[in-house]
Each structure stands twice: as structure tokens, then as C-alpha cells.
Amino acid sequence: EFAAFNNLLSSVRIDSFSQTELHGIVQQLQCRYRMKALGQYPTPKRLADLLARLILNNVESDIVFDPCCGTGTLPRAVMDERRRLGVSEELCYRNTWASDRFNAPLQFATLALSSGNNTTEVIRLFRRDALSLNVGDMISFSDPRSGALVKEALPRFTAIVVNPPFIRFEHWKENYVGDADMVKSALALSKNAKSDFLVPIVLHLSNLLIPDGMLGVILPNAWLGAGWARMFRRELESLFDIECVIGSMNGRG
Helix, strand or coil, rough: CCHHHHHHHCCEEEEEHHHHHHHHHHHHCCCCCHHHHHCCCCCHHHHHHHHHHHHHHCCCCCEECCCCCCCHHHHHHHHHHHHHCCCCHHHHHHHHEEECCCHHHHHHHHHHHCCCCCCCCCCCEEEECCHCCCCCCCCEEECCCEEECEEEEEEEEEEEEEEHHHHHCHHHHHHCCCCCCHHHHHHHHHHCCCCCCHHHHHHHHHHHHHEEEEEEECCCCHHHHHHCCHHHHHHHHHCCCCCCCCCCCCCCC
């Protein structure tokens, strides 16, 4: 299915599709059960736009990263907010980074972050597991002018915006079958074997921020009643000064 879809991409002008349409295509291509097991739930555009406005302080110089970008809704919202405020295309691309663990959504993210006005700027989009990222890691990108690989060290970010995968504790270890070190690392971060997978991801991301950096994260309502939530709140309070919490009663999530 994905091979056929790649052939379709070369002949159809899909770059003008809305994020909602791209999400719909992804959901049709991937089994719903698999998406649920991997915690792949799309970010509503209005929520992405709100989060982009909340986490941007200096719209020109803030280096923003989404480590679980999926089809690219959040980093696209960050770039669109920069453009709305008059930031150049060069700075929009230079200061917006995104990654995901899975290759399929990254194809859509590439389209989401591409612009008809951009023929020279590197799209800082790459494939990595969020828990494996460390400041200084060398990351490879493709130079659109030459097609050559460009390597850059992963910086400390001014802001991180993320909609982490919503995976229950019963399932998240399945993502690392055969990778005992990653399971051990995630368990050590979560400090509770029954915590949802978002816990080790959110806590690990604090290591990628500058000392006064901003983290904007989307959390499901369900975690508030979980037994591990008290520990998670304590960890968040020890790592961050919480500026605001915005709740939504618009369905689940």
C-alpha cells in the first residue's frame, strides 16, 4: 500500500491538501488497531495553532522542536505563526525542527512543512525515537539545492511542542521488543511500571531544553485519575515552572 502511495505522490499535487485531509489519508492507510497501539492520534489544527502561539516568545530566534511530529501539524503551526508575524522563510525553516519514530507519517510531514516559496532552505525533519535523542547528536538532512546530506548537531531548544503518543502501560513495552536497554531507560524515567508512555517521553524532553526553555505538551484527560499521576505531577513541578494549564471538555483527549 505504501509503495503504491509513493507512486501516487509523484503524480498528484498533494502539497495543497489540508492537514485534515492528510490525517484522513494516513488513517486509511494504517490499520486503526495499529494506530491505537502506537498512540498515533492526530492533533486538531485549532489546538496546534493555539499551542504555537503559547510557546513562541521571540518568533524569529526561538528554536522550536516537535519530537513526535506525526504528519507535521504542530511544526507547521509554528511556521505559520512565524510567517503571520512577518518572519522570513529562511528563519522559519532554520529554527523549526521536527522528528518522528515512524517513517510513514514523515512523508506527510515533509509535504506539510514544504512551501512553494522554498527551494533552498533545508527542512529540519528526521527520523528518530524521541527517547534516543541527546543534545549534540549528529542529525542528517537533505539539502534541496544539491540533494547532498547535511549534518547538524542537535541543539538545546528554546521551546519544545509535542503531542506525545498516548500508549497505555500494558502496550508501550511492545514498541521496544528486543531493545532491553530502551525499555530499561524508559522504566527508569517513568519511575512507575504502570505509567503511560507519555511520562518517560515528557520527562526526557527536559534534557533537550535550554535552562529557561518552554515545553508545550498535549495530555489526555484520562491521566488525571491514574495512580501514577501524583508522581508525574511531582516530577513536572521539579523540572518546570508551570505557567498555565488549559483544559478542554470537547470529547476525549
